[in-house]
Amino acid sequence: MPDFWPYALDAYARPGVADICLEAQDAHGADVPLLLWGAWAAARGRALSHGDVAAARVATAHWRAPIIEPLRQARRALKALAAGACENEALRQAVKKAELEAERLYMAALEQVAAGWPAPAPPCSQALRDNLARLLPPGAAPVTERLHKALS
Template identity: 80%
Template structure:
């Protein structure tokens, strides 16, 4: 498990690089409309021993509404569209990389807003495996149970 007391962004980068995590996150995103930064935030909360509350989820939904649909999703769509264009014309690759960098920066800023939500949490406590499972289950729909379990296993 990545360092629980690390700030969220370094924690997320470390967690996402673990074997199986990126694949499970993308399966949750593409198959169930999951928000990958929220999933990583839930894992970060669990690593700090924090079970997400309804208040946490409401505050996270507000942060997501500010970033996901108006900023991150259009950048993701543009990056994906440019991938095909870059294959046909290598000169387009520079634009795709610039859009990719903008998408990553937008996600970093979104994740910074999620990290601020932890300011009201109790002091970190040792993580429990059930906390991670509970947080992921609260962030994914019930029909995503197999993906939830894959992600739990990869992050544990």
């Protein structure tokens, strides 16, 4: 089983996964790295407990709101400005690179939460469905199901 970061890159690159994750983020406030962590846990045969999710939120609280979200907002704001001037595009790319590095460090913190888990077991499709449902709000059930299919 690969470490979380390589798993997340591979999973996010699968057809449809990025679009569904971004829809979940924009429409339901989902935390994409946390969703990918839930998928990684299921690939390791782990159904997340409420304690796992709480530990993940504590371990990563210093990343999402104070660092990743402002970088994402800046990158998105620069997108319109970048269309007209290459120096703006260079800044947007630098912000994008910083956002990606912050997400990598965020995911490293998530992987540390999993360090105490038992040895990986075979992947579990039901654990994937349950993990995604635990990490998305109830109103996101259609997105949860689409993401489950895309990651299965």
